[in-house]
Amino acid sequence: MLRFSILVEHWDLYMQGFGHTIKASVLALIGSLALGTIIAIFRIAPIRPLNWIGTAYVEFIRNIPLVLIVFVFFMGLPAVGIRFDSFTAGTLGLMVYTAAFIAEAIRSGIQAVPKGQMEAARSSGLTYLQAMRYVILPQAVKIVIPPLGNQFINLVKNSSVLGVIAGLDLMYYGDLISSKTFVTFDVYIFVALFYLVLTIPLSLGVGYLERRLLKAR
Amino acid sequence: MMDFAGAYAPAHLKFLLQGFLVTLEVAFISIVLSFIFGIVIGVIRYTKIPVLSQLLAVLVETIRNLPLLLIIFFTYFALPEVGLKLDKLYAAISALVIFESAMLSEIVRSGLQSIDKGQIEAARSSGLTYGQTLWYIILPQALRRMVPPIVSQFISLLKDTSLAIVISLPELMNHAQIINGRNVNFVIPIFILVAFMYFIVNYSLSLVSRRLEYRQR
Numbered sequence: 001m002l003r004f005s006i007l008v009e010h011w012d013l014y015m016q017g018f019g020h021t022i023k024a025s026v027l028a029l030i031g032s033l034a035l036g037t038i039i040a041i042f043r044i045a046p047i048r049p050l051n052w053i054g055t056a057y058v059e060f061i062r063n064i065p066l067v068l069i070v071f072v073f074f075m076g077l078p079a080v081g082i083r084f085d086s087f088t089a090g091t092l093g094l095m096v097y098t099a100a101f102i103a104e105a106i107r108s109g110i111q112a113v114p115k116g117q118m119e120a121a122r123s124s125g126l127t128y129l130q131a132m133r134y135v136i137l138p139q140a141v142k143i144v145i146p147p148l149g150n151q152f153i154n155l156v157k158n159s160s161v162l163g164v165i166a167g168l169d170l171m172y173y174g175d176l177i178s179s180k181t182f183v184t185f186d187v188y189i190f191v192a193l194f195y196l197v198l199t200i201p202l203s204l205g206v207g208y209l210e211r212r213l214l215k216a217r
Numbered sequence: 218m219m220d221f222a223g224a225y226a227p228a229h230l231k232f233l234l235q236g237f238l239v240t241l242e243v244a245f246i247s248i249v250l251s252f253i254f255g256i257v258i259g260v261i262r263y264t265k266i267p268v269l270s271q272l273l274a275v276l277v278e279t280i281r282n283l284p285l286l287l288i289i290f291f292t293y294f295a296l297p298e299v300g301l302k303l304d305k306l307y308a309a310i311s312a313l314v315i316f317e318s319a320m321l322s323e324i325v326r327s328g329l330q331s332i333d334k335g336q337i338e339a340a341r342s343s344g345l346t347y348g349q350t351l352w353y354i355i356l357p358q359a360l361r362r363m364v365p366p367i368v369s370q371f372i373s374l375l376k377d378t379s380l381a382i383v384i385s386l387p388e389l390m391n392h393a394q395i396i397n398g399r400n401v402n403f404v405i406p407i408f409i410l411v412a413f414m415y416f417i418v419n420y421s422l423s424l425v426s427r428r429l430e431y432r433q434r
Contacts, residue, residue, distance in 0.1 A: 059420060059423075060412075060416060062419075062423075063372065063376075063415060063416045063419035063420045063423065064376065064412045064415045064416055064419070065376040065377070065378075065379035065380075065390065065415060066376070066379075067379040067380060067382060067390055068379060068390065068408065068411060068412055068415070071390075071394075071408065072408055075397065075404050076404050076405050076408050079218075079219075079401050079402070079404040079405055080218075080219075080405065153282070157282070157283065157284040157285070158284070159284075160284035160285075160286040160287060161286060161380070163286060163383070164286070164380075164382065164383055171284070171286060171287065171290070174287075174290075178294070183298070184294045184295040184297075184298050185295040185296075185298040185299060188287065188290060188291050188294070188295050189295075191287060192283055192287055192291075195282070195283055195284060195287065196279065196282055196283065199282035199283070200278070200282055203278070203281075203282055
């Protein structure tokens with residue numbers, strides 16, 4: 001039987017970890033949406049050097065582990081004198097990593113809008129940017145939302161990587177509580193439940209949006 | 218300061234390669250086992266075997282919505298508490314297999330569902346049993362479609378092995394951190410090298426996956 005007394009007695013610690021997990025996820029989401037959009041624009045803009053930069057970012061970041069990126073912020077940059085606390089280092093690492101995936105989601109959403117739309121907008125006198133802003137992006141947003149939702153779910157799960165660098169998240173507090181109580185099994189079952197409280201509703205929401213989008217087509 | 222010459226001493230390079238071999242070994246064993254479990258779970262869910270199918274659905278959804286890091290912690294630190302003690306290698310492989318089987322079962326299930334229902338009807342009306350239809354008609358076609366997403370999943374898996382650093386599995390990230398511990402001037406050169414090691418393998422895999430996807434169109 002699970003010892004619920006552990007949950008009750010250490011509720012405050014669990015809540016602190018839970019709060020930090022949410023905070024890191026939301027901050028990293030906002031950051032990676034901004035960075036990801038810029039990189040997506042780099043990838044599709046009709047300017048070659050920008051395309052290369054965008055592609056290089058996406059391909060490089062997607063193919064290396066998140067742990068490595070977080071370590072770069074936590075240990076690599078401090079080695080050259082740029083210091084962050086562990087929470088900030090972890091959140092920045094999450095942001096840089098997730099931005100590559102978000103950029104891909106946005107790019108494929110924009111490219112899913114039929115080419116004729118851009119051509120029609122351009123030939124009716126709109127500039128490239130106007131066509132993007134008023135014709136392409138409004139259509140792309142609908143396509144992009146479900147994959148972005150999936151990225152946010154991954155982001156919440158990936159935020160556990162903060163635990164590796166003592167980043168004050170749920171994993172870190174789980175570790176703390178288990179070293180206080182000398183209990184691991186029950187402590188981590190409760191940690192798991194806290195993650196599920198976040199990820200299951202998100203998964204259901206994304207599933208709902210996906211089905212609705214499928215019907216709308 | 219960065220000490221490239223010191224960081225890339227032959228002994229260090231050898232040590233990193235040893236770590237990388239463990240990474241590749243763990244990733245390979247895990248993907249093979251996960252593939253087998255993934256097919257079994259995917260087929261059970263596709264054929265909607267009553268009770269078992271619903272049970273697996275709950276299990277798969279729960280596991281998919283948890284951070285892999287938590288599962289690694291669990292198999293290594295929590296299972297001994299209930300009498301199941303695994304060494305680092307087996308704990309890491311079990312965690313990866315638990316997580317990836319859930320992921321792959323979803324790939325298998327959607328691969329199976331993407332095969333036209335007419336195929337089943339045609340096979341059944343030409344006298345094949347349901348089992349034969351699945352084995353000779355549906356699975357072979359679905360497997361071909363599953364290859365690209367499975368390769369992508371293998372790339373994630375290869376990156377995710379780095380999470381086993383929390384249980385000090387002697388894989389690439391762990392060996393990198395051991396070298397980093399010797400001299401702070403090694404940190405950046407080592408991270409650059411390690412990033413390229415992951416990148417080269419994963420990028421090559423992603424090119425293979427893209428080629429396969431292209432050929433199928």
